[in-house]
Amino acid sequence: MALPSYTETRYRIWHYIYLTICTFVFFFLIAPLFVIFPLSFNAEEFLVFSEGMKNLDPDAFSLRWYKDMIYGTKNPWGLAAKNSFIIAIFATIGSIILGTLAALGLSSRHMPYKGLIMATLISPMIVPLIISGVAIFFFMAKAGLAATHTGIVLAHIILGTPFVVITVTATLSGFDHSVTRAAASLGSNPVNTFMKITLPLILPGVISGGLFAFVTSFDEVVVVLFLAGLENTTIPIQMWTGLREQLSPTILAVATCLILLSTLILISAELLRRRSERLRGINR
Amino acid sequence: MSSETKQILTTDGIPLEVSLKKAEKKNKIKAFLLVAPLLLFLVITYIFPIGDMFMRSVDDKMITNMLPKTFKAMEKWENLEELPPEEVYQSFYEDYKLLAENQQHGKLGQRLNKEKNGFNTITKKLFRQIKRKKIDESISIKEQINKLHKRWRNVEYWLAIKRTAPPYTVAKYLKGMDMYFDSDGSITQVEEDRRIHRILWLRTLEIAFFVTLFSFFMGYPIAHLLATLPMKYSNLLMICVLLPFWTSLLVRTASWMILLQQQGLVNDFFVMIGLVGDDNRPEMMYNKVGTYVAMTQILLPFMVLPLYSVMKTISPSLMRAGKSLGGTPFVAFWKVYFPLTIPGIGAGCLLVFILAIGYYITPALVGGASGTLISNQIAFHMKTTLDWSFASAMGLMLLTGVLVIYWIYNKLVGVDNIKLG
Numbered sequence: 001m002a003l004p005s006y007t008e009t010r011y012r013i014w015h016y017i018y019l020t021i022c023t024f025v026f027f028f029l030i031a032p033l034f035v036i037f038p039l040s041f042n043a044e045e046f047l048v049f050s051e052g053m054k055n056l057d058p059d060a061f062s063l064r065w066y067k068d069m070i071y072g073t074k075n076p077w078g079l080a081a082k083n084s085f086i087i088a089i090f091a092t093i094g095s096i097i098l099g100t101l102a103a104l105g106l107s108s109r110h111m112p113y114k115g116l117i118m119a120t121l122i123s124p125m126i127v128p129l130i131i132s133g134v135a136i137f138f139f140m141a142k143a144g145l146a147a148t149h150t151g152i153v154l155a156h157i158i159l160g161t162p163f164v165v166i167t168v169t170a171t172l173s174g175f176d177h178s179v180t181r182a183a184a185s186l187g188s189n190p191v192n193t194f195m196k197i198t199l200p201l202i203l204p205g206v207i208s209g210g211l212f213a214f215v216t217s218f219d220e221v222v223v224v225l226f227l228a229g230l231e232n233t234t235i236p237i238q239m240w241t242g243l244r245e246q247l248s249p250t251i252l253a254v255a256t257c258l259i260l261l262s263t264l265i266l267i268s269a270e271l272l273r274r275r276s277e278r279l280r281g282i283n284r
Numbered sequence: 285m286s287s288e289t290k291q292i293l294t295t296d297g298i299p300l301e302v303s304l305k306k307a308e309k310k311n312k313i314k315a316f317l318l319v320a321p322l323l324l325f326l327v328i329t330y331i332f333p334i335g336d337m338f339m340r341s342v343d344d345k346m347i348t349n350m351l352p353k354t355f356k357a358m359e360k361w362e363n364l365e366e367l368p369p370e371e372v373y374q375s376f377y378e379d380y381k382l383l384a385e386n387q388q389h390g391k392l393g394q395r396l397n398k399e400k401n402g403f404n405t406i407t408k409k410l411f412r413q414i415k416r417k418k419i420d421e422s423i424s425i426k427e428q429i430n431k432l433h434k435r436w437r438n439v440e441y442w443l444a445i446k447r448t449a450p451p452y453t454v455a456k457y458l459k460g461m462d463m464y465f466d467s468d469g470s471i472t473q474v475e476e477d478r479r480i481h482r483i484l485w486l487r488t489l490e491i492a493f494f495v496t497l498f499s500f501f502m503g504y505p506i507a508h509l510l511a512t513l514p515m516k517y518s519n520l521l522m523i524c525v526l527l528p529f530w531t532s533l534l535v536r537t538a539s540w541m542i543l544l545q546q547q548g549l550v551n552d553f554f555v556m557i558g559l560v561g562d563d564n565r566p567e568m569m570y571n572k573v574g575t576y577v578a579m580t581q582i583l584l585p586f587m588v589l590p591l592y593s594v595m596k597t598i599s600p601s602l603m604r605a606g607k608s609l610g611g612t613p614f615v616a617f618w619k620v621y622f623p624l625t626i627p628g629i630g631a632g633c634l635l636v637f638i639l640a641i642g643y644y645i646t647p648a649l650v651g652g653a654s655g656t657l658i659s660n661q662i663a664f665h666m667k668t669t670l671d672w673s674f675a676s677a678m679g680l681m682l683l684t685g686v687l688v689i690y691w692i693y694n695k696l697v698g699v700d701n702i703k704l705g
Contacts, residue, residue: 047542048545096348099322101321102321102323112312119322123331219533240534240645241540253326
C-alpha cells in the first residue's frame with residue numbers, strides 16, 4: 001500500500017504508525033503458535049528455552065516427547081486420539097445430515113416462522129458452552145447416555161449443526177432455483193434432483209460446514225468434561241488435565257500435531273470457499 | 285372484484301385460489317418437514333434440558349415431601365408470634381419418626397440447618413430421643429420436645445420450618461446475587477465481606493467488556509489493512525487471523541501459559557530490555573493480566589472477521605471522494621469510512637462480548653483465583669459441591685444476560701447475517 005508522492009509528512013508518519021500497529025497485532029495473533037513448535041523438540045524436561053536451544057546446539061533438540069506421545073506406556077494419547085477421531089467423524093456426519101436438511105427447509109421461501117426457527121437452530125452456538133454443558137449433561141444422565149460415546153456424539157451434533165446450517169444457508173442464498181425446476185420438468189424426482197443437481201452445487205458449503213462441525217467436536221472440552229468417563233477420554237480432555245496438573249513437553253508435541261492438523265483444515269476450508277464462490281459466480 | 289366475475293378455474297375444475305392455497309400449504313409442510321428432524325432433535329436434547337435446569341433451580345420439593353403432615357397442621361397455626369399449637373408438634377413428631385425409620389432424618393437436618401443455623405443439633409437431639417424410645421406418645425408431645433432444647437422453644441425455628449413449605453423457591457437465585465431470606469422472610473443482603481458472587485458477576489462483565497474493547501482497538505486496524513491491501517498480500521496476512529481461529533483453544537491457551545510463566549519468553553524480553561530485574565520477574569499468569577492477554581488473542585479473530593467482511597464492501601472511491609471534496613484524510617475517515625463500518629463493529633463487539641462472558645477454559649487455566657469468571661463458579665458447583673440446583677440458577681442468570689445481548693444483536697445485525705471465515 002504505497003503512499004502517493006504528494007502525501008504530507010504528518011500523514012506519512014501516521015501511516016507508518018498505523019502499519020507498525022498492524023504488524024504488532026499480526027505478531028500478537030500468530031507468534032504464540034510458533035512458541036510451541038521449537039519447544040516440543042526440547043531435549044530437556046522444562047518448558048523454557050534452554051541455553052543449548054538458544055545457541056542452536058543440535059544436542060539440545062530431540063524427538064523424545066514425540067516418542068513419548070506415541071509409545072509412552074502411561075500416556076493415554078493413543079486412546080484419546082482414537083476416541084476423538086471416532087466421535088468427531090460421527091458428530092460431523094450427523095451434523096451434516098441434520099444441518100443440510102434443515103438449511104434446505106430454511107431456504108425455502110415457504111418456510112413458516114423462519115426467524116424463530118433459525119434462532120432456535122443457531123442457539124447452541126450462542127448459549128455459553130458451560131450452560132449447554134450443564135443442560136446436555138442433565139439430558140444424557142436421564143437418558144442413561146452419560147459416559148458413553150453415543151452421548152458425546154449426540155452432544156457434539158447439537159454443538160456442530162449451527163455451523164452447517166449457517167454455511168449451507170449462505171451457499172443456498174446464491175442458489176439458482178430454476179435449475180432444480182429444470183430438472184423436475186425433465187422428469188427427475190425430488191431425491192434424484194437433490195443428489196444430482198442441488199448437492200453437487202452446494203457441496204462446498206456442506207463440506208465447509210462439516211469442517212466447522214469436525215473442528216468443534218475435535219476441540220470441544222467443556223461439554224465433554226461433564227459427559228466423559230475414563231473410557232471416553234478425548235485429546236482435549238487429556239490436554240486439559242495435562243495443563244491443569246503438570247505441563248509436560250509431551251503436551252507440546254501433541255499441540256504441534258494439532259497445529260499441523262488445523263493448518264490442513266484451514267487450507268481445505270480456504271480452497272472450498274474459493275471454489276464455492278466460483279460456483280456461485282461471485283467474483284471479487 | 286364484482287361478484288359477477290366468473291371464478292377462474294384450473295383444469296380440474298377447482299377454483300384457482302383454492303388450488304394455489306393448497307399448493308402453498310403443501311410447500312410449507314414440505315419445507316417444515318425438512319427442518320423438523322433437527323428441530324425435534326434440538327428440542328428434545330437441548331431446549332427441554334434447559335427447561336429442566338429451570339425446574340431444578342426453583343425446585344424445593346424435598347422438604348415439602350418430607351414433612352407432609354406438619355405443613356398440613358401448620359395451616360391452622362394462626363398466631364405466628366407464639367409457638368405453634370400441639371397439633372403441629374404432634375404432626376412434626378410423626379413425620380420425623382417416619383423419616384428416622386427410613387434413615388432420611390439427616391437430610392432434613394442439613395436442609396433445615398441451611399434455613400436457620402443450629403437446626404442440625406436440635407434435630408439430632410430429637411432423633412436420639414426417638415431412637416431410645418424416650419418420647420411418651422400418650423402425653424403432650426409439645427412439652428417433651430420443648431424440654432429437649434431451648435431452641436425448640438424459640439418460635440424462629442418453627443417459622444423456619446414453615447418457610448420451607450412451598451415446593452418452589454427463588455432462594456438459589458437470591459444466593460446467586462448474594463441475598464437470602466432472613467427469619468421473617470424478607471430479602472436481605474449477606475454481609476459485605478461474604479458477597480463473593482457479586483464480585484464474580486462484576487468481574488465477568490468487566491473482563492468481557494475490556495476484552496471486547498481491546499479486541500476492537502486491535503482488530504479494527506488490521507481488518508482495515510486486510511480489506512484495503514491488494515488480494516495477494518491480504519490473502520497471506522489473512523492466514524495470521526485464520527490459523528489461530530482454526531487452532532485448538534487448548535493449544536492457544538497452552539502457548540500463553542508457556543509465554544507468560546515467570547521464566548517465560550515475555551518475562552525474558554522484559555528483563556532483556558531492562559524493564560524489570562532478573563530477580564524481580566512479575567507474575568503475569570494466574571491473575572487478571574493472563575486472562576486479559578490470552579482471551580484477547582483467542583477472541584480477536586471473531587472481531588476481525590465480521591469487520592473485514594463489512595469493510596470489504598466499502599468502495600475505496602468513497603474515501604477518495606471525501607478527500608477530493610476537501611476533507612483531510614482524518615476527516616474523510618471519520619465522516620465517511622467509520623460510519624459505514626458500524627454494522628461490522630456491532631457484529632464483532634457483540635460476538636466477542638457474548639463469547640467472553642461465558643468463557644470457561646482459558647480463565648480456569650491462566651486466571652488463577654483473581655481471574656476466574658462466573659462460568660468457573662458454575663462448573664465448581666456442578667462438579668465439586670454438587671449443588672446442581674444452584675449451578676442451574678447461576679447458569680440461567682447468565683443465559684438471560686446472553687439472550688438479551690443476542691436479541692439486540694439480532695435486531696441490529698440479524699442472525700442470518702453471521703458469516704464464518
